[in-house]
Amino acid sequence: MAMLMFAAQLSFAQQNVIAINVQDAKYTINKNIYGHFAEHLGHCIYDGFYVGDTSKTIPNTNGVRNDIIAALKKLKVGTLRWPGGCFADTYHWKDGIGPKNKRPAIVNKWWGGVTEDNSFGTHDFLNMCEQIEATPYLAGNIGSGTVQELIDWVQYVSSDNKNPMSDLRKSNGREKPWNVKFWGVGNEAWGCGGNMVPEYYVNEYRKYATFMTDWTNSDKIFRIASGSNSADYHWTETIMKNIPANMVEGVALHHYSVIDWGAKGPSTTFNEQQYFTIMQRALFMDSLVIKHSAIMDKYDPQKKVALVVDEWGGWYEVEPGTNPGFLYQQNTMRDAMIAGITLNIFHNHADRVRMANLAQAVNVLQAVILTNKEKMILTPTYHVMEMYNVHQNATMLPVTIKTNDYVFDNQKLPAVSVSASKDKDGVTHISLVNIDANKIQNITINVNGAKYNNVSGSILTSKKLQDHNSFDNPLTITPAAFNDVKLAANTLQVKLPPFSVVVLTLK
Ligand code: AHR
Numbered sequence: 001m002a003m004l005m006f007a008a009q010l011s012f013a014q015q016n017v018i019a020i021n022v023q024d025a026k027y028t029i030n031k032n033i034y035g036h037f038a039e040h041l042g043h044c045i046y047d048g049f050y051v052g053d054t055s056k057t058i059p060n061t062n063g064v065r066n067d068i069i070a071a072l073k074k075l076k077v078g079t080l081r082w083p084g085g086c087f088a089d090t091y092h093w094k095d096g097i098g099p100k101n102k103r104p105a106i107v108n109k110w111w112g113g114v115t116e117d118n119s120f121g122t123h124d125f126l127n128m129c130e131q132i133e134a135t136p137y138l139a140g141n142i143g144s145g146t147v148q149e150l151i152d153w154v155q156y157v158s159s160d161n162k163n164p165m166s167d168l169r170k171s172n173g174r175e176k177p178w179n180v181k182f183w184g185v186g187n188e189a190w191g192c193g194g195n196m197v198p199e200y201y202v203n204e205y206r207k208y209a210t211f212m213t214d215w216t217n218s219d220k221i222f223r224i225a226s227g228s229n230s231a232d233y234h235w236t237e238t239i240m241k242n243i244p245a246n247m248v249e250g251v252a253l254h255h256y257s258v259i260d261w262g263a264k265g266p267s268t269t270f271n272e273q274q275y276f277t278i279m280q281r282a283l284f285m286d287s288l289v290i291k292h293s294a295i296m297d298k299y300d301p302q303k304k305v306a307l308v309v310d311e312w313g314g315w316y317e318v319e320p321g322t323n324p325g326f327l328y329q330q331n332t333m334r335d336a337m338i339a340g341i342t343l344n345i346f347h348n349h350a351d352r353v354r355m356a357n358l359a360q361a362v363n364v365l366q367a368v369i370l371t372n373k374e375k376m377i378l379t380p381t382y383h384v385m386e387m388y389n390v391h392q393n394a395t396m397l398p399v400t401i402k403t404n405d406y407v408f409d410n411q412k413l414p415a416v417s418v419s420a421s422k423d424k425d426g427v428t429h430i431s432l433v434n435i436d437a438n439k440i441q442n443i444t445i446n447v448n449g450a451k452y453n454n455v456s457g458s459i460l461t462s463k464k465l466q467d468h469n470s471f472d473n474p475l476t477i478t479p480a481a482f483n484d485v486k487l488a489a490n491t492l493q494v495k496l497p498p499f500s501v502v503v504l505t506l507k
Contacts, residue, residue, distance in 0.1 A: 016441050017402045020420045020430065022449035024398045029421055031392040032078035032135065032355040033346045034385060037311060039085035040120075041111040041364050042326025048362035048371055049128065050120045058374050063120070064128045067376045068362065068369060075368065075382065076389045077134040079182055081310055081357045082125050086110040086192035088184070089143030093153045096121020097172050110192060112325030126157065126178040137182035137224075137310075137357070142208055143194040151211045154183070154221070182222045182355075184310070185209060188254065189226040190235060198238035201226065205239075209247045220249075224308050224355075227252030228292065230284075236292045240299040249304075250355060251296065254311040255288055256365075257281035257338055267316040267329040268466050272437055275334055275465055276408040278314060279435050282338045283413060285312065286345045293352040306354035309346070313359045313366030313381075314338050327364045331379035332468040333477065333499050335366050336460055339384040340417065340433035340501040343391075347419035347431075350396040358385075370471075377474040383460050387479055387503045390429045394421035397428065406436040416441050416496070428452070428506040434496035437465055445492040452506040455492065457482035461500035 038044055053063040060066055083091050087110055095104050096118045103118040129136040140150045155165035157180045185208050186193045189201040209223050225248050228235040239251055257278050259265045265274045292307055314335050322328045346353045362369045368382035397420040405412035415436040422428050434441045459482035469476050482502050484495040
């Protein structure tokens, strides 16, 4: 009897408890948090998105793979950032317009020193965004470009008036402008974008932003300042202090989950120590968002300027035998964990984080799609982003959580992560992640301020953390129906397997 009581107390002590406070809902989860990034890097564009319109073996539309278009449309991509990354500050957009056989070939000096023939340019990218139904986000070159070059680009893609740039666009076969709203004013200005100090960058920014007027007379242009490298809070402080509020709509932040830049570890054959460290790095995003937001709050208490996390994801060693400059890596359940917890963090900070771009969409870093000639596979990260897209444009429901620890080698991390939202039809979605590599988590969820009749769910998990989809076994990891949930009025009891992602739907 005494033993039984002890066991009962122990299991009570191990219960995770979540409260969802419907009455405190205030902010919308911006669809653009579900953005991606497509750089001229490795096989992201060439032999990734773009196979050329002469390809006989891979069905395509104007050279862009039809299977990728369909998969990304289904994913409901927010913004798609292009052409870099580091490549952006070497890119001269006029090289990529007009007849393809007349375009200059250059060397891609950042990524593998390969020849860039400029066959994929502005028209190819913006037409592709229309097909995917993604919102384009162009990264401007302020590192090696000029103010004139950037404002010409703005005019080329967005002006409907008669002027040299819209005439040039029309002569290249596009009558109506694409009306591009989102613009990056440089990329990683502290590093590959020019090795600037923030005090210098803010003046450069102000100069470029002044001339990037809105040529559309419709939606205003949205200018994004090159932001901090992870925890460089001085960078954010300098930007917010020195750029007038009417000159900036977004401030970027880049943070990768990497064990050590000198020893990144393998993408599939990692051990639990390496897994734990990557989880630590990914969870650090919460602290980054809180601290950068606090600085932004000082200068912009009304939260007009968005925090734009336009590069995030896991970064490992490249797959053996592949070009080190191509950043090609596999994608396992570990990546599904990164995606689940990071999106939960973005949701829970929907007041300030209004755009994010996973690095990168196809064949590079934490990709959602991998290709090999005519084959294409969807990664575990793809599946998490698809399961989660029910939160897009829904109202974020604030949560509080008391979670067990995931303990490894005397270190601990919160095991359970959660976010919730209510969509325009009144349906509530709750996304849960258990990062513990070994233990099941029992969770009680109390939804304060709502009652439901019905719950259903989907789950992404696998036998081993290292499991992944391959070209021979593309369906090893796919979402399945989730039944380990019980609903009584406004309380749920959920049992999450180790390293799993679950999305619940409550009606
Ligand atoms: O995503 C790969 C690279 O990482 C990008 O080009 C750069 O911005 C960052 O350092």
